[in-house]
Amino acid sequence: xPTAIRGKTSKPDTELPAAAQVVExxxxxxxxxxxxxxxxxxxxxxxxxxxxxxxxSLRSGLxxxxxLGVIQSRQGAGTFIAAxxxxxxxxxxxxxxxxxxxTRDEMFEAxxxxxxxxxxxxxxxxxxxxxxxxADEVAAMFASLDxxxxxxxxxxxxxxxxxxxxxxxxxxxxxxTISALVYETRKLTVERAHDxxxxxxxxxxxxxxxxxxxxxxxxxxxxxHLALARQAQAxxxxxxxxxxxxxxxxx
Amino acid sequence: xPTAIRGKTSKPDTELPAAAQVVExxxxxxxxxxxxxxxxxxxxxxxxxxxxxxxxSLRSGLxxxxxLGVIQSRQGAGTFIAAxxxxxxxxxxxxxxxxxxxTRDEMFEAxxxxxxxxxxxxxxxxxxxxxxxxADEVAAMFASLDxxxxxxxxxxxxxxxxxxxxxxxxxxxxxxTISALVYETRKLTVERAHDxxxxxxxxxxxxxxxxxxxxxxxxxxxxxHLALARQAQAxxxxxxxxxxxxxxxxx
DNA sequence: GAGGGTCAGATGGTCGGACCATTGGTGACT
DNA sequence: AGTCACCAATGGTCCGACCATCTGACCCTC
Numbered sequence: 066x067p068t069a070i071r072g073k074t075s076k077p078d079t080e081l082p083a084a085a086q087v088v089e090x091x092x093x094x095x096x097x098x099x100x101x102x103x104x105x106x107x108x109x110x111x112x113x114x115x116x117x118x119x120x121x122s123l124r125s126g127l128x129x130x131x132x133l134g135v136i137q138s139r140q141g142a143g144t145f146i147a148a149x150x151x152x153x154x155x156x157x158x159x160x161x162x163x164x165x166x167x168t169r170d171e172m173f174e175a176x177x178x179x180x181x182x183x184x185x186x187x188x189x190x191x192x193x194x195x196x197x198x199x200a201d202e203v204a205a206m207f208a209s210l211d212x213x214x215x216x217x218x219x220x221x222x223x224x225x226x227x228x229x230x231x232x233x234x235x236x237x238x239x240x241x242t243i244s245a246l247v248y249e250t251r252k253l254t255v256e257r258a259h260d261x262x263x264x265x266x267x268x269x270x271x272x273x274x275x276x277x278x279x280x281x282x283x284x285x286x287x288x289x290h291l292a293l294a295r296q297a298q299a300x301x302x303x304x305x306x307x308x309x310x311x312x313x314x315x316x
Numbered sequence: 317x318p319t320a321i322r323g324k325t326s327k328p329d330t331e332l333p334a335a336a337q338v339v340e341x342x343x344x345x346x347x348x349x350x351x352x353x354x355x356x357x358x359x360x361x362x363x364x365x366x367x368x369x370x371x372x373s374l375r376s377g378l379x380x381x382x383x384l385g386v387i388q389s390r391q392g393a394g395t396f397i398a399a400x401x402x403x404x405x406x407x408x409x410x411x412x413x414x415x416x417x418x419t420r421d422e423m424f425e426a427x428x429x430x431x432x433x434x435x436x437x438x439x440x441x442x443x444x445x446x447x448x449x450x451a452d453e454v455a456a457m458f459a460s461l462d463x464x465x466x467x468x469x470x471x472x473x474x475x476x477x478x479x480x481x482x483x484x485x486x487x488x489x490x491x492x493t494i495s496a497l498v499y500e501t502r503k504l505t506v507e508r509a510h511d512x513x514x515x516x517x518x519x520x521x522x523x524x525x526x527x528x529x530x531x532x533x534x535x536x537x538x539x540x541h542l543a544l545a546r547q548a549q550a551x552x553x554x555x556x557x558x559x560x561x562x563x564x565x566x567x
Numbered sequence: 568g569a570g571g572g573t574c575a576g577a578t579g580g581t582c583g584g585a586c587c588a589t590t591g592g593t594g595a596c597t
Numbered sequence: 598a599g600t601c602a603c604c605a606a607t608g609g610t611c612c613g614a615c616c617a618t619c620t621g622a623c624c625c626t627c
Contacts, residue, residue, distance in 0.1 A: 083581065084379065096414045108607060119582045121372060124609085128335065128376050132383035133408045135415065140608045141590030151416045153408050157384045158486075163346045164353060164386065165402045167486050174437075175486040182429030235409075235418050235426035239490060334610065359578060370611045375580085391579045392619030 083118040087126025090116050091135070095146070103148040106136065132156070151234055153242045162246070169250065170295075176243045177291045180224065181284050183240060187230035188275045188283035195230040199272045202226055206265040213255045216265075221248055223268055227287075230275065254301035267293070334369040338377025341367050342386070346397070354399040357387065383407070402485055404493045413497070420501065421546075427494045428542045431475065432535050434491060438481035439526045439534035446481040450523045453477055457516040464506045467516075472499055474519055478538075481526065505552035518544070 081089065094100040106112060113123040127144065130136045134152060138144045161167065187195075202223040209215040224244060228237035258264075267290040274283035332340065345351040357363060364374040378395060381387045385403060389395045412418065438446075453474040460466040475495060479488035509515075518541040525534035 092411065092414065095411070102415060110607085121583085122581060125375065125379050125580090128379040129383040130411075132380040133411055135411045138608060139590080140588065141606075143590095143607065147415070151412050151418075153412060157404055157408065158489075160343070160346070160381075160384055160386045161402050161404060161489060162486075163343065164398070165485060167402075171484050171486045174484050175490065178433030178437075178487060179429060182433070186425075186429075233422050233425050234416060235413075235422045235494075236429060238409075238412060239426065243486075361578085372612085373610060376610090378579095389579060390619075391617065392577075394578065394619095 083122035084125040084129060086118060087116060087123055088129055091126075091130060095135075100146050102146050104146045106144040106146070108143070150241075151238045153238050158242055159246060169247075172243060172246060173291075173295050176240070176247060177288070177295075179236060179240045179243065180227065180291060181287055183228045183231040183233070183236050184271060184275065184283040184287040185280040186233060186236070187227050188278055188280040190232050191230040191275055195226065196272075196276050198226045199223065199230060199275065203265070203269050203272050206261075206268055210261050210265065213258055213261065214252075216261050217248075217252065217255045220264070220268070223272075227271070227275070251298060254298060257301045258297065260297075264290075264294070264297075334373035335376040335380060337369060338367055338374055339380055342377075342381060346386075351397050353397050355397045357395040357397070359394070401492075402489045404489050409493055410497060420498075423494060423498060424542075424546050427491070427498060428539070428546075430487065430491045430494065431478065431542060432538055434479045434482040434484070434487050435522060435526065435534040435538040436531040437484060437487070438478050439529055439531040441483050442481040442526055443483075446477065447523075447527050449477045450474065450481060450526065454516070454520050454523050457512075457519055461512045461516065464509055464512065465503075467512050468499075468503065468506045471515070471519070474523075478522070478526070502549060505549060508552045509548065511548075515541075515545070515548075 091100065091106075100106070107115065109120055109123055109127070113120045116123065118126075127136060127138070131138065135147055136144055137147055162172070191199075202219050205219040206216055206223065209219060221244060225237070225241060228240040231237065267286065271283060271286040271290060274286050342351065342357075351357070358366065360371055360374055360378070364371045367374065369377075378387060378389070382389065386398055387395055388398055413423070442450075453470050456470040457467055457474065460470060472495060476488070476492060479491040482488065518537065522534060522537045522541060525537050
């Protein structure tokens with residue numbers, strides 16, 4: 066049927082796929098400030114009618130938003146805009162790692178670049194409140210020298226606190242994303258760790274440099290710490306027979 | 317022949333949501349090496365049966381994977397594992413920016429941290445081939461001093477080439493993600509740019525530092541360049557009446 | 568026989584409707 | 598007044614159908 070043209074000059078083919086329309090709709094609502102973190106979206110049946118797509122298509126779009134970490138659904142309750150601190154779900158990076166074979170060393174190196182920058186910025190402009198948060202974590206680390214799992218939690222939180230203290234939420238989000246991946250493997254090997262005390266000491270030196278407002282020193286201390294941490298994790302890894310059979314599993 | 321009983325007989329429960337099952341299935345295939353970039357997935361109807369979910373649920377899962385940039389569908393052709401260089405779709409960061417009000421300065425600062433690290437690493441270990449790629453982009457910039465849009469393209473590609481030359485794909489992916497956002501706004505203002513020649517000169521100095529294998533100098537030159545670029549873009553922005561009315565739109 | 572145009576099957580995209588599972592509030596019962 | 602059971606609202610899943618697009622094989626023309 067060559068004659069059947071559906072282009073329609075009035076409505077050029079500008080129409081996006083239905084799912085994309087939903088994403089765009091929500092995006093505009095967010096950018097206009099009509100939807101804020103924690104807010105609840107209309108029920109799917111209502112929202113579908115409002116946007117002008119079917120419910121399956123609407124759900125398709127919402128599925129995308131959920132994958133991006135923008136919304137969160139609870140059966141029986143409703144769909145909500147993600148609340149809490151900015152969080153770039155670890156899933157994307159995790160998939161890229163599996164697809165393209167990112168190695169643990171590469172992840173570690175990227176993390177190093179980000180954390181060095183964050184430490185430097187934190188030393189320049191951390192507020193008193195955030196410096197206190199750092200001190201709390203350092204204290205908690207010293208208090209849990211005999212409990213590796215607990216120690217690791219405060220280790221992670223210290224690094225997160227440094228990222229926050231940098232005052233740059235973009236940087237903090239990126240660090241959080243990578244740290245989540247590193248944490249997963251670290252959790253399995255930390256039991257074999259030794260010298261937790263030395264690790265705590267290093268964190269304390271980082272804290273002091275930030276508190277003193279010395280960017281170069283903060284960067285150096287963080288660099289030293291990460292270099293040793295990387296080495297430590299590698300040895301923890303070796304101490305375990307581990308499974309080498311898998312081909313594509315790096316991270 | 318049970319008339320219409322829906323499964324659930326032997327499987328106790330603990331089953332993930334249908335969409336998550338699909339994601340997990342594909343993830344395992346990728347990690348096991350059975351699915352590689354460029355490969356085609358089975359048709360939706362077949363795949364749904366294989367995994368044991370309905371087609372709508374399967375599509376829900378595929379929608380998630382598409383949002384993460386893992387797969388790409390083409391109507392009439394099939395669904396394929398994403399090929400090409402690692403790419404973390406800009407959508408996630410873009411949404412976070414809208415949700416939490418990341419400012420352009422914060423994006424720029426995060427980019428600065430990443431690019432400084434990349435420049436430093438590139439100077440340490442760039443291969444001859446990748447150094448040549450840098451040289452090509454610098455030359456292309458000098459050749460397009462009278463064409464701002466073309467100049468901008470090579471500007472972006474130069475930075476991308478530096479990220480690649482760092483030899484760390486994780487870093488390159490993160491830089492690419494942030495650059496995509498910055499590029500969007502820059503494209504609109506570059507026409508007002510002046511001193512393209514000086515910009516090209518700065519890129520050349522960065523290139524030389526990398527070629528000379530001098531990490532500190534590469535880092536410094538990149539830092540100088542980004543500081544000036546940020547300042548330049550700010551003035552380009554001011555030169556335009558622009559729309560200030562929007563409340564939540566920062567990036 | 569070779570080339571190009573055409574048609575059918577495959578495949579993803581959309582839709583409407585239906586039913587299930589969970590949640591949270593409300594009203595009835597004690 | 599307190600507790601509990603019920604029910605409406607809402608997201609989760611599924612079915613079947615039809616449309617839009619692409620791919621490849623078939624057929625007609627030269």
